[in-house]
Amino acid sequence: MIFLPERFDLNEWTVIAFFLLTLIIALRLPPRFPLSIIVTMAVFSAATARIFDHALAGPVVKDLYDIMDLNKIEWFDLLTYLMFAPPGYLFLYAYEKWQPKGLQIVAFLLATALLATGIEWLLHLGRVFTHKTWKLEYSFLVYLFVQPLTLRLFVYLKRYQWKED
Amino acid sequence: MGVVSILAIMLLLLVAFAVVRHHLHPQEVVTVWFACAAVLATAFDACTPRNSNYFKLSDEPHLFLVERILEVVMIPVLLLLYLNLMLWIQSRTGKVAATVGCYALLLGLEALGAASQAFCYVQYQRWWSLILWAVVMLMATAIQKGIRGLLRREGVTI
Numbered sequence: 001m002i003f004l005p006e007r008f009d010l011n012e013w014t015v016i017a018f019f020l021l022t023l024i025i026a027l028r029l030p031p032r033f034p035l036s037i038i039v040t041m042a043v044f045s046a047a048t049a050r051i052f053d054h055a056l057a058g059p060v061v062k063d064l065y066d067i068m069d070l071n072k073i074e075w076f077d078l079l080t081y082l083m084f085a086p087p088g089y090l091f092l093y094a095y096e097k098w099q100p101k102g103l104q105i106v107a108f109l110l111a112t113a114l115l116a117t118g119i120e121w122l123l124h125l126g127r128v129f130t131h132k133t134w135k136l137e138y139s140f141l142v143y144l145f146v147q148p149l150t151l152r153l154f155v156y157l158k159r160y161q162w163k164e165d
Numbered sequence: 166m167g168v169v170s171i172l173a174i175m176l177l178l179l180v181a182f183a184v185v186r187h188h189l190h191p192q193e194v195v196t197v198w199f200a201c202a203a204v205l206a207t208a209f210d211a212c213t214p215r216n217s218n219y220f221k222l223s224d225e226p227h228l229f230l231v232e233r234i235l236e237v238v239m240i241p242v243l244l245l246l247y248l249n250l251m252l253w254i255q256s257r258t259g260k261v262a263a264t265v266g267c268y269a270l271l272l273g274l275e276a277l278g279a280a281s282q283a284f285c286y287v288q289y290q291r292w293w294s295l296i297l298w299a300v301v302m303l304m305a306t307a308i309q310k311g312i313r314g315l316l317r318r319e320g321v322t323i
Contacts, residue, residue: 001217036315040192047199054206072215
């Protein structure tokens with residue numbers, strides 16, 4: 001059973017506003033890559049967030065953080081995972097536009113990980129995430145791990161498509 | 166015994182997936198794998214006592230890991246092997262046999278997870294699995310066909 005929110009308040013509005021804002025920015029940008037790559041990378045971004053969150057909720061490490069109102073899965077939790085898809089697209093869009101090379105890639109990943117951590121802090125203020133034993137610097141490390149992975153997959157899929165063409 | 170069997174099956178599935186001739190495009194592989202893992206993770210979470218009392222996960226870290234491996238690695242890889250096989254097999258009888266085989270293996274993996282005590286059923290009715298795995302197979306097939314359709318529309322030859 002998946003629950004509805006207890007109260008429709010600040011955190012629900014924060015999720016809706018963040019999702020719509022990033023989605024509108026993503027839709028207004030001129031398209032740079034094929035729809036199939038966008039769909040694959042969107043699924044990858046949203047699913048990675050879900051799988052990470054799911055993997056962390058276990059008997060080894062307990063009560064790291066809560067998402068939204070309840071310590072249960074609610075419908076808005078699912079929107080918080082989908083909410084990672086448009087920023088994932090914007091991250092790849094920025095990479096494609098600036099095409100960093102060599103050490104520039106390190107600087108790019110550092111800047112985007114810092115930006116993502118900053119956004120997560122804002123979402124924490126909006127009570128989307130309630131950190132318990134979790135610290136924001138852990139999120140920074142997670143972004144430093146996930147973002148290069150996302151980039152590597154994106155570059156591989158793009159090169160594969162070109163090779164096929 | 167159950168844990169060792171599950172880990173051995175996982176390794177065999179991964180090796181099988183690495184060595185088979187791939188008929189799936191890498192984008193189909195990534196999309197099906199991640200979408201299935203995320204949906205299964207959510208479905209499992211929704212069934213645990215936090216949300217409902219259908220089944221209970223083990224508090225033992227190694228058994229907990231087995232349960233996570235089942236949802237995130239083994240079931241998605243099995244589904245990918247099935248989809249790959251469906252693209253390779255031409256005959257209708259072969260396709261039916263592959264579908265029945267995959268369905269039986271999914272039920273078997275679930276039974277093995279329960280036997281290893283990675284999770285135990287509470288209010289879960291065992292017959293629900295018959296519907297659950299059919300839906301999961303349909304979902305994986307629909308995602309793969311959807312991505313293939315998109316790729317074809319973009320002029321990618323598969």
